[in-house]
Amino acid sequence: MSSLELRDLEVAYGGVPAVRGLSLTVAAGEIVGLIGPNGAGKSTTLHAIMGLVPASAGDIRLADRSLRGRPPEAIARSGIALVPEGRRLFAELTVDENLRLGLAARPRGAMTGDEIEEIAQLFPIVEEFRQRPAGALSGGQQQQLAIARALVARPSILLLDEPSLGLAPQVVDLVFSTLRTIAERGIGVLLVEQRAQRTVALAARTHVLANGELRLTLTPDDAADTDRMVAAYLS
Amino acid sequence: MSDFLRDALDLQVQVDAIGLGAIFALMAVGIGLVFGVMRLVNFAYGQLIMAGAFALAFASDRDWPVGVGIALCFAVVLALSLAMERVVFRPLRTQSAAVMLVATFAVAFLLQSIALLWFGPLGKTATSLVQLNRPVSVGSVDIRKITVVAIVTAAVCLVLLVALLNRTSIGLHMRAAAIDSQTARLLGVRANLVSTVSVLIAGVLAAVVAVMLTVQFPTVTPTFALQETILVLAGVVVGGMTRLLSATLGGFLIGYVSGLLGGALPSSQSQYLPSFVFGLVILVLLLRPDGLFTRGRGLVERV
Amino acid sequence: MRSGRAALELLGPVALVAGAGILGAFVSQTTEIYFVTALISVATVVAIYVFVGNSGVLSFGHISFFAVGVWAAGVLSVPEQEKPATMPYLFDFLSSTTVGNVPSLLIAAAVGGVFAFLVGLPLMRLSGLAAGIATFAVLGITNNILRYYEKIGPGLNTFSSVPETTDLLQATVGALLVVVAAFAYQRSRLGRQLRATREDPAAARAVGVSIYRQRLASFALSGFLAGFAGGLYIHFIPINVDAVYLDLTFITLAMLVIGGTTSLWGAVVGALFVSALDSVLAEMEDGMTLLGRTIDLPSGSRIVVVSAVMALVLIVRPGGLTGGRELSLPRLRPAVAK
Numbered sequence: 041m042s043s044l045e046l047r048d049l050e051v052a053y054g055g056v057p058a059v060r061g062l063s064l065t066v067a068a069g070e071i072v073g074l075i076g077p078n079g080a081g082k083s084t085t086l087h088a089i090m091g092l093v094p095a096s097a098g099d100i101r102l103a104d105r106s107l108r109g110r111p112p113e114a115i116a117r118s119g120i121a122l123v124p125e126g127r128r129l130f131a132e133l134t135v136d137e138n139l140r141l142g143l144a145a146r147p148r149g150a151m152t153g154d155e156i157e158e159i160a161q162l163f164p165i166v167e168e169f170r171q172r173p174a175g176a177l178s179g180g181q182q183q184q185l186a187i188a189r190a191l192v193a194r195p196s197i198l199l200l201d202e203p204s205l206g207l208a209p210q211v212v213d214l215v216f217s218t219l220r221t222i223a224e225r226g227i228g229v230l231l232v233e234q235r236a237q238r239t240v241a242l243a244a245r246t247h248v249l250a251n252g253e254l255r256l257t258l259t260p261d262d263a264a265d266t267d268r269m270v271a272a273y274l275s
Numbered sequence: 276m277s278d279f280l281r282d283a284l285d286l287q288v289q290v291d292a293i294g295l296g297a298i299f300a301l302m303a304v305g306i307g308l309v310f311g312v313m314r315l316v317n318f319a320y321g322q323l324i325m326a327g328a329f330a331l332a333f334a335s336d337r338d339w340p341v342g343v344g345i346a347l348c349f350a351v352v353l354a355l356s357l358a359m360e361r362v363v364f365r366p367l368r369t370q371s372a373a374v375m376l377v378a379t380f381a382v383a384f385l386l387q388s389i390a391l392l393w394f395g396p397l398g399k400t401a402t403s404l405v406q407l408n409r410p411v412s413v414g415s416v417d418i419r420k421i422t423v424v425a426i427v428t429a430a431v432c433l434v435l436l437v438a439l440l441n442r443t444s445i446g447l448h449m450r451a452a453a454i455d456s457q458t459a460r461l462l463g464v465r466a467n468l469v470s471t472v473s474v475l476i477a478g479v480l481a482a483v484v485a486v487m488l489t490v491q492f493p494t495v496t497p498t499f500a501l502q503e504t505i506l507v508l509a510g511v512v513v514g515g516m517t518r519l520l521s522a523t524l525g526g527f528l529i530g531y532v533s534g535l536l537g538g539a540l541p542s543s544q545s546q547y548l549p550s551f552v553f554g555l556v557i558l559v560l561l562l563r564p565d566g567l568f569t570r571g572r573g574l575v576e577r578v
Numbered sequence: 579m580r581s582g583r584a585a586l587e588l589l590g591p592v593a594l595v596a597g598a599g600i601l602g603a604f605v606s607q608t609t610e611i612y613f614v615t616a617l618i619s620v621a622t623v624v625a626i627y628v629f630v631g632n633s634g635v636l637s638f639g640h641i642s643f644f645a646v647g648v649w650a651a652g653v654l655s656v657p658e659q660e661k662p663a664t665m666p667y668l669f670d671f672l673s674s675t676t677v678g679n680v681p682s683l684l685i686a687a688a689v690g691g692v693f694a695f696l697v698g699l700p701l702m703r704l705s706g707l708a709a710g711i712a713t714f715a716v717l718g719i720t721n722n723i724l725r726y727y728e729k730i731g732p733g734l735n736t737f738s739s740v741p742e743t744t745d746l747l748q749a750t751v752g753a754l755l756v757v758v759a760a761f762a763y764q765r766s767r768l769g770r771q772l773r774a775t776r777e778d779p780a781a782a783r784a785v786g787v788s789i790y791r792q793r794l795a796s797f798a799l800s801g802f803l804a805g806f807a808g809g810l811y812i813h814f815i816p817i818n819v820d821a822v823y824l825d826l827t828f829i830t831l832a833m834l835v836i837g838g839t840t841s842l843w844g845a846v847v848g849a850l851f852v853s854a855l856d857s858v859l860a861e862m863e864d865g866m867t868l869l870g871r872t873i874d875l876p877s878g879s880r881i882v883v884v885s886a887v888m889a890l891v892l893i894v895r896p897g898g899l900t901g902g903r904e905l906s907l908p909r910l911r912p913a914v915a916k
Contacts, residue, residue: 367892373707376636377636377710381828381888381889384828388879388881391878392882505718546726549722550723553719554715556712557712557716561701
């Protein structure tokens with residue numbers, strides 16, 4: 041399993057910098073959080089890693105090879121999977137078809153029975169709703185499907201863009217505990233979130249981004265210390 | 276009026292109209308598939324058919340066997356399709372749909388003017404398959420062999436295409452790219468491969484249509500299939516561009532109705548037919564922009 | 579914008595057009611035809627630019643307004659006794675009315691403008707691909723009606739006996755008028771508001787600009803100018819209905835794209851450049867001697883070259899020859915004090 045490294049990453053939209061000088065690493069098996077106010081550049085960072093927006097400076101490296109400038113499908117194939125904001129499932133396609141699409145990033149053919157078992161253990165909805173259109177699932181179920189779809193590709197690194205958005209607290213619990221299980225299996229997780237406290241408690245390190253810059257790095261010990269986090273946001 | 280109805284309901288006219296509808300349906304699939312996957316309206320689609328028809332005429336001129344002629348037709352159309360995809364469609368993928376429309380417009384004129392240069396305005400004739408245009412009597416009706424061939428071929432092609440789209444992984448990738456190409460790429464779907472495959476399929480269909488049209492219209496000129504393409508485009512827009520099924524239905528219907536009107540209306544009354552068709556296109560774009568046969572997502576930006 | 583910059587923005591196109599006009603006075607009769615055609619092309623392409631360039635919305639339909647101008651000016655200019663020869667079925671008021679040169683041009687412009695306004699009323703709600711398709715449909719309808727409705731014109735016959743009043747002077751003056759009108763529009767409040775909607779529709783709407791109204795106004799003006807250009811054209815050369823359909827739509831669009839869609843300078847440069855190219859190729863088709871060698875291109879090579887150039891421009895340099903910018907002086911950078 042490989043680690044993801046961002047070195048002095050800069051991303052600009054038409055001359056306006058959205059991310060400035062961001063450096064972080066995500067090693068195999070660890071969860072790294074990325075939090076911050078709206079417009080801080082968190083989603084932009086994930087989009088840059090996936091090649092959806094070009095990086096204007098700095099480097100993105102996976103297992104010490106640069107990913108900069110490569111198209112999204114090539115980055116997916118090199119072992120990074122993104123669970124996009126709003127899940128972006130194909131609502132008219134079935135759950136099964138959505139999962140099979142996750143295979144597109146795999147170098148070789150179809151899912152074997154064992155792999156489906158693995159995914160089904162993590163996500164019971166897979167078996168239950170297999171042939172139903174993905175649009176028929178509830179928000180929480182769709183989030184699980186989106187993560188399952190990303191995992192089908194057997195990524196080394198999993199990126200998630202605000203997975204708890206619009207989900208009920210119990211479902212968020214489920215999603216977060218699933219992330220722990222995923223990390224235990226050796227996958228590196230970069231989690232972009234709005235829910236600061238839970239992310240800080242979950243992740244090995246949580247970086248606070250404001251105005252495109254890294255302001256602060258928090259550890260689970262800081263989860264109880266909200267003053268410091270408030271200061272970070274206001275600075 | 277009753278004369279018209281009587282003529283329209285005549286079995287002969289019906290059969291011929293269905294045959295024309297089948298050919299138009301295939302063209303609609305070719306146009307609709309590329310649009311769905313690449314958001315590109317290929318104005319130059321008719322010129323692909325023309326190129327295939329000229330290939331057939333070329334072979335027929337030299338008395339080559341029919342099979343060779345057809346093979347040449349396919350080769351030319353597919354080569355041209357691939358060239359278009361690589362040289363024009365791919366570099367413009369990031370541009371707006373309107374820019375791509377203008378680009379295909381330029382390509383259409385380029386191809387047409389090259390054909391004019393090469394073959395002259397009078398064109399060539401492709402006579403090798405003419406025996407398919409002869410009728411076979413079935414009861415009171417003379418069905419031309421080509422009509423049967425057209426309907427059967429269209430049905431087979433459509434069945435094959437549906438199987439490809441629903442049962443293969445490349446088909447799944449194409450359907451996903453048509454729904455949300457960015458997310459599809461995030462999952463690893465190769466955008467270039469999907470584009471190329473859809474262009475190739477559209478090319479195969481264009482070649483098939485070229486063969487079928489030359490049987491009925493053996494004189495191939497640089498404007499071969501131009502009128503038909505414009506009508507099919509109108510049919511696709513009216514039927515609904517965003518869904519393959521509705522686009523195909525729109526294409527079929529406009530072919531069928533054209534066939535009916537052509538067979539039943541005296542020519543003096545069908546002069547303003549194009550205006551009606553174009554008027555319908557405008558109405559649909561204004562009132563039901565997703566087409567008459569869909570309940571789908573918006574393709575049309577409105578202010 | 580400072581008036582110096584603005585002056586250059588107008589002066590560039592004007593100088594080019596006037597220059598073409600002046601140059602044309604020194605060439606032979608046969609070559610002069612190319613110049614007159616080029617100047618009418620400038621008028622046409624600038625008319626199209628007024629809408630397409632300022633709004634950013636594609637239109638395939640402008641040659642309909644041009645055609646309508648051709649019909650209006652043509653039908654009303656043919657002397658009364660000549661009308662039945664090519665136009666035997668005209669409405670009475672058309673067959674009994676004959677007007678002079680300038681009135682026919684004004685009427686052509688007015689008819690073009692009104693037609694464009696009526697077409698624009700429903701169509702200006704559309705954008706992007708839908709606008710392109712809808713305007714193409716308008717082109718088709720116009721062609722169909724002009725072709726078969728013989729009460730308003732010659733139908734399939736060629737216009738003949740139209741007084742050939744568009745000489746080099748009239749073409750030059752006409753083109754200049756259109757250029758000045760386009761410039762005045764784009765510098766006016768209306769034009770600027772429309773350009774704002776092109777750059778950033780959401781922001782424009784937020785400050786109260788009605789995209790629909792601005793586009794409609796521009797479309798109508800554009801139709802007015804295109805009708806005028808059509809009037810100029812029919813007074814130059816006899817034409818039939820197919821001369822104002824797809825081929826002309828293609829070449830005028832090519833001129834705009836190759837020159838640069840978003841600027842007046844681009845429209846003028848494009849029209850003149852492609853006209854020049856077209857003329858040279860036409861000469862080569864007739865057999866031309868260049869540097870001691872005879873070049874004899876097959877007839878019809880012209881469109882091959884122009885369409886290839888157009889496709890190339892779209893792929894490689896979508897801003898066109900001018901990059902879509904107006905003519906301006908390079909800025910002098912002040913020296914940086916250390």
